[in-house]
Amino acid sequence: MxxxxxxGAGQAGASCVAKLRNSGFDGKLTLIxxxxxxxxxxxxxxxxxxxxxxxxxxxxxxxxxFYSDQNITLKTNCHVTAIDPSAQTIATTEGEIAYxxxxxTTGSTPRRLPAxxxxxxxxxxxxxxxxxxxxxxxxxxKGAKVLIVGGGYIGLxxxxxxxxxxxxxxxxxxxDRILQRVAAPETSDYFRALHTRHGVTLRESTGLDRLIGKxxxxxxxxxxxxxxxxxxxxxxxxxxxxTALASAAGLEVDNGIKVDAQGxxxxxxxxxxxxxxxxxxxxxxxxxxxxxxxxxxxxCVAENILGAGKDYIAKPWxxxxxxxxxxxxxxxxxxxxxxxSRRGPDSASFWYYSGDRLLAVDAMNDPRGYMVGKRLIExxxxxxxxxxxxTETDLKSLLKA
Numbered sequence: 350m351x352x353x354x355x356x357g358a359g360q361a362g363a364s365c366v367a368k369l370r371n372s373g374f375d376g377k378l379t380l381i382x383x384x385x386x387x388x389x390x391x392x393x394x395x396x397x398x399x400x401x402x403x404x405x406x407x408x409x410x411x412x413x414x415f416y417s418d419q420n421i422t423l424k425t426n427c428h429v430t431a432i433d434p435s436a437q438t439i440a441t442t443e444g445e446i447a448y449x450x451x452x453x454t455t456g457s458t459p460r461r462l463p464a465x466x467x468x469x470x471x472x473x474x475x476x477x478x479x480x481x482x483x484x485x486x487x488x489x490x491k492g493a494k495v496l497i498v499g500g501g502y503i504g505l506x507x508x509x510x511x512x513x514x515x516x517x518x519x520x521x522x523x524x525d526r527i528l529q530r531v532a533a534p535e536t537s538d539y540f541r542a543l544h545t546r547h548g549v550t551l552r553e554s555t556g557l558d559r560l561i562g563k564x565x566x567x568x569x570x571x572x573x574x575x576x577x578x579x580x581x582x583x584x585x586x587x588x589x590x591x592t593a594l595a596s597a598a599g600l601e602v603d604n605g606i607k608v609d610a611q612g613x614x615x616x617x618x619x620x621x622x623x624x625x626x627x628x629x630x631x632x633x634x635x636x637x638x639x640x641x642x643x644x645x646x647x648x649c650v651a652e653n654i655l656g657a658g659k660d661y662i663a664k665p666w667x668x669x670x671x672x673x674x675x676x677x678x679x680x681x682x683x684x685x686x687x688x689x690s691r692r693g694p695d696s697a698s699f700w701y702y703s704g705d706r707l708l709a710v711d712a713m714n715d716p717r718g719y720m721v722g723k724r725l726i727e728x729x730x731x732x733x734x735x736x737x738x739x740t741e742t743d744l745k746s747l748l749k750a
Contacts, residue, residue: 351376353654354439354446356429356594357454358382360391361623361643363410365452368651370419376449378421381441384478385426387413392640394482395506396670399489400513408479432598434616450618450654453606454647455591457624457638462498462584467560472581476503477588488581491515496569496579498557500527502669504585505540508549509671518549519577521569523556533688535699536711540671547672590625590636603627605636610660612650620654622647630663635681639667664727677716679723680709689734691718698722700737707731717744724748 353369355362358380366380382388389408397403416423424443431440438447459475462468474485488495493516497504500522511518524530526537544551556572560582568578590605601607601615605627612620612628623643627636642663649661667678685701685708698718701709707730710722721744725732732747 351449352379352447353377353450353452354379354381354448355452355454356381356439357456357591357623357625358384358388358423358425359454359456359623359643360388360410360640361454361456361647362452363388364644364647365454365622365651366421367411367415367419368648369654370421372652372655374651374655378419379424379446380416380421381424381427381429381446383426383428384480386479387411387416387423387425389479390640391478392668394479395476395503396510399482399486399510405479429594432594432619434598434600434619437618448618450620452647452650452654453595453614453619453621453625454623454643455594455621455625457588458591459584460587460589462557462560462586466557467562467566468584470560470562470566471564472562472566472579473560474581474583476507476583476585485581485583489514489516492517493580494578495519496521496577496582497585498582499585499587500524500529500551500553501531501585501587502528504583505544505671506669507583507585508544509547512544512547512549513672519552519579520544520549521552521555521557521571523572524553526553527551531682532711533682533685533699533701535688535690536676539697539713543672543674588624588638590627592625595621595625603634607634611653611658612646612661613653620650622650628661628663635663637663637665639665641666664723666723674713675716677712677719678709679712679719680707680726682709682711684708687734689737691715691738691740693740700734702731702734705731721745721747 355365388410428442438445459477495511495516497508497520508518508520528537558570560566561568570576592602595606596602606621608621608626608628610629624638627634646661665681669676682701684703689700691698696715698712698715712719736742
């Protein structure tokens with residue numbers, strides 16, 4: 350093995366090259382990113398960075414010097430246009446590059462509003478990368494009117510920052526409730542109350558008919574026929590795996606680049622990790638959009654390139670910061686049939702069960718509930734729901750049961 354090339358300089362790509370070097374790989378190593386800066390953290394973009402509490406350099410996953418110090422060729426502002434699996438080469442805007450092993454960590458792309466309803470008007474933004482946030486930051490002026498389309502975590506985090514900076518915030522969600530796709534009604538109710546207390550206008554069961562404006566957005570017509578004014582718009586209507594390169598090269602795609610348990614794609618010498626992949630999980634396949642998954646799967650792929658033969662066992666967990674509330678999620682709640690609530694004076698947690706089996710926990714300002722729930726789920730233990738809901742129960746005692 351002479352040359353490992355990694356396409357995609359996000360969390361997964363950076364984790365993969367670092368793990369390769371740390372595991373003793375001393376061959377040629379190239380990391381290619383389309384953005385003009387080194388790999389950086391994305392979660393703080395719409396929070397600390399947008400609020401002005403975090404500088405650009407603090408976003409970087411590692412100092413710029415790390416890559417040269419580790420003899421990693423980091424190509425920024427470089428776009429890969431094609432992969433030729435038979436020749437084991439890739440075409441880039443800087444020329445052709447040959448590889449012995451190739452890793453795709455291309456991540457995901459945000460869904461955008463169609464041009465037919467005003468999605469390409471000036472003043473319409475998504476929240477995905479540094480350029481997105483830098484472009485919208487000057488609009489965050491006290492008193493400005495912002496419309497947020499989509500009541501998932503991205504939309505709610507953007508609403509929290511905007512409200513904190515004194516903007517007039519309206520959020521529309523076409524489903525019956527915010528977070529409907531990802532959380533139980535109890536969690537939706539918690540965050541609805543939180544945002545309402547901070548002055549955000551939430552309009553659930555209300556879709557966007559179209560944006561209004563000639564060149565720049567000035568407002569929106571909603572599905573109920575009403576119109577609202579808006580100085581700018583943020584859309585948070587989901588993301589899709591970036592599989593364009595993989596598909597064009599003939600790799601199998603199934604809600605992401607299809608990989609086996611060790612991260613191999615359907616094509617020899619090509620691996621994939623992070624948001625862009627779907628991989629075996631329990632009795633089916635899954636795609637996870639999270640920083641922990643990007644890190645863990647990428648490191649597993651790095652080890653397997655070096656011959657470890659190690660299956661990736663996902664341990665899903667997620668987080669979201671809104672105002673002074675830290676939400677931590679352990680497990681996956683799909684298939685739940687009832688929710689057990691545990692509430693404290695300044696915290697709450699909601700425990701998802703399918704029959705007697707604990708599936709997931711949503712913990713708001715409840716780090717102990719999150720950590721205990723995470724350990725229980727990973728150990729395959731399911732505590733008695735009555736003990737969970739009883740605030741007199743010492744949660745740590747559930748681990749010994």
